[in-house]
Amino acid sequence: MNTLMILMGISFLFPMYWMLNISFKTKSEVYNNPFGLPEQWVFNNYGDALEKFNFPRYLANSVIYSVGTIIITVFFGSMLAYCFSRMDWKRKNLALSYISMGLIIPSQVVIIPLLIMTRDLGLKGTHMGLILPYSAFALSSCVLMLYAFFRSLPRELEEAACIDGCSIYQTYFRIIMPIIKPAIATQCVLIFMNTYNEFFLAFILGAEDKIRPLTVGLLNFFVSIGVSHWGQIGAAMIITSLPTILVYIIGNEQIENALTAGAILK
Amino acid sequence: MLINKVMRMNKLYGNKLAIFIFAFPALLLFTVFVIYPIFPEVLISFQKNDGFRNMGYVGLKNYIDVLKNDTFWRANLNTFVIVLLSTFVALPVSLILALVMDRLSEPIRRFFKASSVLPAVLSVTVIAQMWIAIYEPMWGLLNSILRALGLDSLALAWLADSRTVVPAIAVAFLWQYLGLNALLFYTGIKAIPKTYYEAALIDGAGFIKSSIKITIPLLQDVTKYLLVLSILGCMAQFAHVRIMTAGGPGDISRTVIYHLYYRAFSASDFGQGCAIAILFVIECLVLTFLINKFVAREKIEF
Numbered sequence: 001m002n003t004l005m006i007l008m009g010i011s012f013l014f015p016m017y018w019m020l021n022i023s024f025k026t027k028s029e030v031y032n033n034p035f036g037l038p039e040q041w042v043f044n045n046y047g048d049a050l051e052k053f054n055f056p057r058y059l060a061n062s063v064i065y066s067v068g069t070i071i072i073t074v075f076f077g078s079m080l081a082y083c084f085s086r087m088d089w090k091r092k093n094l095a096l097s098y099i100s101m102g103l104i105i106p107s108q109v110v111i112i113p114l115l116i117m118t119r120d121l122g123l124k125g126t127h128m129g130l131i132l133p134y135s136a137f138a139l140s141s142c143v144l145m146l147y148a149f150f151r152s153l154p155r156e157l158e159e160a161a162c163i164d165g166c167s168i169y170q171t172y173f174r175i176i177m178p179i180i181k182p183a184i185a186t187q188c189v190l191i192f193m194n195t196y197n198e199f200f201l202a203f204i205l206g207a208e209d210k211i212r213p214l215t216v217g218l219l220n221f222f223v224s225i226g227v228s229h230w231g232q233i234g235a236a237m238i239i240t241s242l243p244t245i246l247v248y249i250i251g252n253e254q255i256e257n258a259l260t261a262g263a264i265l266k
Numbered sequence: 267m268l269i270n271k272v273m274r275m276n277k278l279y280g281n282k283l284a285i286f287i288f289a290f291p292a293l294l295l296f297t298v299f300v301i302y303p304i305f306p307e308v309l310i311s312f313q314k315n316d317g318f319r320n321m322g323y324v325g326l327k328n329y330i331d332v333l334k335n336d337t338f339w340r341a342n343l344n345t346f347v348i349v350l351l352s353t354f355v356a357l358p359v360s361l362i363l364a365l366v367m368d369r370l371s372e373p374i375r376r377f378f379k380a381s382s383v384l385p386a387v388l389s390v391t392v393i394a395q396m397w398i399a400i401y402e403p404m405w406g407l408l409n410s411i412l413r414a415l416g417l418d419s420l421a422l423a424w425l426a427d428s429r430t431v432v433p434a435i436a437v438a439f440l441w442q443y444l445g446l447n448a449l450l451f452y453t454g455i456k457a458i459p460k461t462y463y464e465a466a467l468i469d470g471a472g473f474i475k476s477s478i479k480i481t482i483p484l485l486q487d488v489t490k491y492l493l494v495l496s497i498l499g500c501m502a503q504f505a506h507v508r509i510m511t512a513g514g515p516g517d518i519s520r521t522v523i524y525h526l527y528y529r530a531f532s533a534s535d536f537g538q539g540c541a542i543a544i545l546f547v548i549e550c551l552v553l554t555f556l557i558n559k560f561v562a563r564e565k566i567e568f
Contacts, residue, residue, distance in 0.1 A: 002374050005366060009374075009381040012445060015396045016384070018407065022399075034405040076292040083288035087279045095293065102300050104554055106502045108523050109543045112310065112530050113303035136299030139292055168284045199390050199505035200523070204531065218391040219509055230399065237392045248387050252380055255387070259446065260453040 016241070023234035030230040045235040052224065053236050057210070058217035059243065061127070065202070065213055066195040068131035070188050073138040078184065080139075081146035082172060086158070096147075102140030107133065108200050118205060125208050133201060138191050145261065149183040189251075189258035196244075214240055311540035317530070328541040332529075337517045338542070341525040342549075348436045348521070349500045356440040357447060357496060361489075364451030365477050379452075382445025390442070394509035397438035401425050425511050431519045439506040443499070447492055454488030455481060490561045494554060501550055522546050 022030055023045050024038045033039060083089075084096055114133055123129035157179070161171045177184075202213045212220065218240050225232055248255060311328055314321040332338050363382070367375055385393055400407040401424040409421040424434040458481065466476045482489075504523040507513060513520040513528065520528065522542065530539025 001366060002370060005370055005374060005378050008363075009378040012381045012385060015400065015407075016388075018399070019396060031405050034407075034410065072295070076295060079288040080292035083285060087281075087285050087288065089285050089289075095289070098301075099293070099296060102296060104498075104550065105300060105304075105547070106498060106550065108502045108504065108526075109547050109550075110300070110303035110307060111526075112536055112539050112543065113306040114299065116306065116536075117299075117303065132295065133299045136295045139296050139300075143292065168279075168281060169287075172288075193387065197387075197389055199508075200502075200527075203505075203508070204527070215389050215391045215505075218389065218395075222391075222395055222509075227398075233395065233399075237395060241388050241392055244388055245384075248380075248384065256379065256383065256449060259383070259386075260450055 019234040019237045021234075022230050023232075023238050025231050025234075027229050027231055042231065045231040046239065049221075049232040049235040049239065052232075053221040053239075054209075054217065055214075055236075055239055058212055058214045061206070061211055061217075062196055062213040062215070064127050065130055065134065065198075065206075066192045068127065069134040069138060069195045070191050072131065072135040073142050073191055074184055074187055076135075077139050077142040077187075078146050078177075078180070079172070081143045081150055082176065084143070084147050085150035086155075099140055099143050102137060103144075107137045111201065111204055114201070115204060124205075125211060127211055130201060130205050130211070130213075133205070134195050134198065138194065142187050142191065145187065146180070146183055149180060153179065185254070186258040186261045189255055190261070193255075193259070307540045307543055310536055311544050313537050315536040315540075316534050317536045324537070328537040329545070332538055332541045332545065337520060338522075338525060340517065341520040341522045344432045344519060345501060345503065345521045347432050348439065348503055349497055351433065351436045352440055352496050352500045353493065356444060357489075357492060360444055360447035360492075361451050361482070361485075363444070363448035364455055365473075365481060367448065367452045368455050369473065379445075379449060383449055384445070385442045386446035388442075390505040391509055393442045394438060394506045397434075397441075397506075398425065398510055400438075401434055426515055428515060428518045431511060431515070435506050435510050435519060438510065439500075439503060443496070447496065450492055451485065451488060454485045458484050486561070490557065493561060494557055497553055497557065498550060501546070501553070522549075 018035070021037065022034070024041050024043065025033070025045075026040065026042050029039060080099070084092060118124050118129040118133075123132070153176075157175055158171050161175045166174070196213075197215060198213075199215050202216050203219075206212055206216060209217075209220075218236060221236055222233060310320075312323050312325060314324050314327075367378060370378065401409075403409055403421070403423040403426075406424075408424065412418070412421045422430055424430045462480055462484065463476060466480055471479065502523055503521045504527065507519055507521050507524050508527075511519045513524050517525075517528075523546070526539050526542040526546065529535050529542060
């Protein structure tokens with residue numbers, strides 16, 4: 001069973017190895033010798049791909065979208081979650097069900113009104129035109145997961161701070177925020193993964209070249225190069241995946257924990 | 267002293283201005299970009315609209331046009347095929363992988379976890395393009411394997427053949443999340459207390475028997491969560507179709523969301539696009555309702 005599972009594990013990695021292998025081959029060698037090691041190693045696929053594929057810009061855009069979405073969602077989402085778990089207000093339960101509706105509305109369905117709205121609000125062609133919808137759609141799960149986390153925290157800490165004369169804002173930002181760091185870190189990983197790899201909204205709202213994220217920029221490169229030059233396609237795939245793979249190797253454990261946080265909590 | 271403390275806490279938590287400051291920004295953002303768009307969506311679905319202006323209300327015409335169009339039904343069928351493959355093939359495979367994962371030695375389990383989750387972490391564009399290479403008719407991985415096995419007649423042009431294109435896309439899409447779903451199942455398995463297995467061990471139940479009798483029934487919370495997640499994910503499938511076939515050959519491999527995209531942005535018919543969106547939301551709500559009604563109605567507490 002162990003051997004079988006090692007083989008299966010390798011089968012998940014094989015396509016990536018294959019693309020790496022292809023990226024060192026000439027255009028014609030890909031057709032004649034798709035799987036063996038390159039007979040003649042060529043390295044200019046990487047240079048050629050980078051000439052046509054504006055990797056630094058797309059990477060920067062992807063990072064801007066992900067980090068922007070994380071900041072807005074986590075900052076405002078955690079405040080709302082705290083407000084749900086601790087403060088007393090009349091329509092709290094109604095607001096809680098309201099925010100839960102975000103879990104069943106797929107972002108794809110409102111793409112048409114979103115496009116019209118970003119146009120009318122003057123957000124078209126700006127990073128904010130994607131960051132705001134991303135944040136709004138990321139809010140529901142962020143708020144609900146942090147809400148569950150806040151409820152598990154004892155109130156004593158705040159009571160102590162309150163007696164020391166802290167205002168609610170001081171209590172929240174000085175006392176609570178540092179305590180919930182692990183939960184916030186989980187949220188950051190989850191939102192980053194979803195935003196960094198998001199395709200549909202980016203494809204439509206981020207269609208202009210200067211604001212394209214990697215997912216869409218890479219597709220555009222594939223379309224422009226056609227299906228003939230697999231060496232360059234492989235090179236572009238490796239370049240695009242390298243940052244993700246590095247992050248995944250370094251933060252493997254934390255990423256796995258974050259990814260499974262939702263399933264345990266529900 | 268105690269009363270004083272309670273009063274101060276109440277003042278802290280009942281402060282109207284503070285509640286407003288904490289709750290308002292998130293609720294506003296959510297309302298503007300998630301809830302509000304549904305209203306113009308419904309409105310536009312009754313209009314003749316080319317994306318720039320309303321050219322008059324046309325009643326139910328958009329809905330009738332959408333429902334009369336064969337491509338819409340084809341797109342629904344394709345989406346349905348992907349949902350079925352996910353529910354009855356991909357999820358059970360993930361579950362089996364998770365059950366086996368639970369029996370592995372630690373280093374092998376870690377290797378398997380890391381490698382099987384990797385596709386889900388990588389960009390959809392990379393994965394979909396990789397599968398184009400796998401399905402490539404001349405030198406692709408799949409046909410090379412088939413030819414090596416002497417099955418030349420089975421070596422098809424997978425993405426250009428109307429019979430194989432939809433399952434081929436579904437396999438690429440479902441493969442990407444196979445390991446992640448297995449990891450989620452595995453997390454659920456880990457949460458089951460070991461004492462549940464001790465009785466079974468005494469009875470001499472093996473791996474398969476204890477899995478069927480104990481693990482799988484106790485996993486129903488996770489199963490339900492994954493079922494909802496994967497069904498909604500399959501319903502909204504767009505990226506792999508766009509990258510691998512652009513809905514082709516012709517319009518044969520469109521999903522519902524791809525059809526929406528095509529009507530709205532390639533055919534510049536926002537009216538029909540919004541009508542498709544509304545019909546799609548109804549489908550998703552019905553599915554979510556059905557899952558909640560028929561799968562795992564009671565919550566399990568250990």
